[in-house]
Amino acid sequence: MRFIGANPAAEVTIPKYENHLAERIICEEDVRRMLLATLTPRDKTLLHLLYAAGLRVSEACGLRWRSLCQRGDAGQIAVFGQFILYCQAFSRDEYAPGLARLT
Numbered sequence: 071m072r073f074i075g076a077n078p079a080a081e082v083t084i085p086k087y088e089n090h091l092a093e094r095i096i097c098e099e100d101v102r103r104m105l106l107a108t109l110t111p112r113d114k115t116l117l118h119l120l121y122a123a124g125l126r127v128s129e130a131c132g133l134r135w136r137s138l139c140q141r142g143d144a145g146q147i148a149v150f151g152q153f154i155l156y157c158q159a160f161s162r163d164e165y166a167p168g169l170a171r172l173t
Contacts (some may be wrong), residue, residue, distance in 0.1 A: 071148060 096104075107113050108114040120130055129149050139146045 096101070119147075123147060 101117075105117055108117055116130065119125065120127070132150055133147065137148045137156060139148065
């Protein structure tokens with residue numbers, strides 16, 4: 071193998087990366103308005119779960135009933151994210167009414 075003695079890209083400047091994450095975050099008031107505008111209990115529960123647990127849409131789509139575990143007066147959701155499994159605890163008072171209507 072032959073190697074180049076000097077780095078030919080050493081003089082190239084890389085443009086700065088701009089972080090646009092803050093532009094994509096929905097403010098709390100917009101989330102409230104979305105929840106109030108939602109008509110079906112299923113959609114309201116799903117939106118509340120997405121926002122409160124910080125789930126991505128793909129993670130919520132991967133949820134199954136077996137992903138929910140009761141933990142005393144609360145519960146736990148096992149979520150498969152990007153190559154990892156993490157758990158999100160939730161209060162029974164938060165989700166029980168919506169989940170009961172979904173069964």
